[in-house]
Amino acid sequence: MFLIGYNILKAAGILIISRVVYKFLSLLIDQVFKDRFNLNEHLKVEHRRVETLSKLLKSLLSYIMYFIAVITILDIFDVPVASVLAGAGILGLAVGFGAQNLVKDIITGFFIIFEDLYAVGEYIKIGDKFGMVEEIGLKTTKIRAWTGEVFMIPNGSVDQVTNYNRGSMRSVVEVGIAYEEDIDNAIRVIEKVCGKVADEMQDIIDEKPNVVGVTALADSSVNIRVTGTTKGLNHWALERKLRQRIKEEFDREGVEIPYPRRVVINGGKLDSQDVPSDL
Known part of the structure; x- marks a missing residue:
């Protein structure tokens, strides 16, 4: 009984430590992205991208920290971690096959934002689609053509971009x-x-x-x-x-711009006529 209580205390301590470490690293991420000089001169990203990248990194950090905490707690209670990881690996493999396009979209979206390929309000060409960027997400990019259509393009299919606003x-x-x-x-x-x-x-x-x-x-x-x-x-x-x-x-x-004409020969006499625009 004493051993069970001790293990519970250890598990609680691990959760608390994980939370503290997560908070500390989150503050560190905020501090890194807060310095506008470093942002503009080194990362070349805007405030909107800063927030997106910051949230993304914090989300990844939370998953990593809690995964480590759960594995450690399971080991404390003598749960066969290797078997759990093997089962999780099989499940992850099955999900991965079904969600590979989603993963590709998210990874590509991250690099689009991080490398600043284009920004909201810029006129770009992706594939054969032209338009103004209205929204950049981790999964899709939305661009609006000048005729009003909105194209929702999966980030994973963005393999070539032409940006008309740079320079x-x-x-x-x-x-x-x-x-x-x-x-x-x-x-x-x-x-x-x-x-x-x-x-x-x-x-x-x-x-x-x-x-x-x-x-x-x-x-x-x-x-x-x-x-x-x-x-x-x-x-x-x-x-x-x-x-x-x-x-x-x-x-x-009085400088003439040429336009189509038709020459009619009538009884040996040349006669020039303008060609109607609809011919």
Whole structure:
């Protein structure tokens, strides 16, 4: 009887010690993630990721501590630990086969968060899915397409990610002019437009748009390329603005942008007609 009571006290002591150790290590985890300098400079993670990683590590720590405590207590009461572990191993193996995709999702989710592959609010491409990241979980990532659809992608299937928010993005605009036009004059007009647009959108522009030169002699046009770089996703806005302003300036300067035409031969007389847009 005395031995049983002594074993119960030992088991209670082990539980108390396990709890104290868990609390101490949890505080240590909080302290490590609390230093914002270390976060920003070394781990490169944000406050939201810090909380996620902290909770994940604490959860893993609690499972480990209580597992060790239970095994130790079973040994105190002379329970055959080896048999218990063998049975648990067989059960774990059976569950593992059924939940391997879940485990893969969780492990991949952990590394997505830890390595900061993408963040909420960033525009990314996963596989053939484009969209804004709305939520990052340990099991799934939710992204919303610009048309409104929400894609829920298992983290285990995230094998290649394209992030459009990290660093500058390049804008590329191809402008076609008619073969009859003066190329130098067209480039001069485009360069003037680039300067005006750069002044209007200087808050989002990293590198001023400029004319690269003639990039193609197409079937019906001479193509001139304009490039520039912007912050984040603003490259599309810059491209739209450049196309609009170049068209307006071409109209004022009389620079022709080619469009489909049809030549009709009528009694030996050539007659040029514009082709309707729906043909």
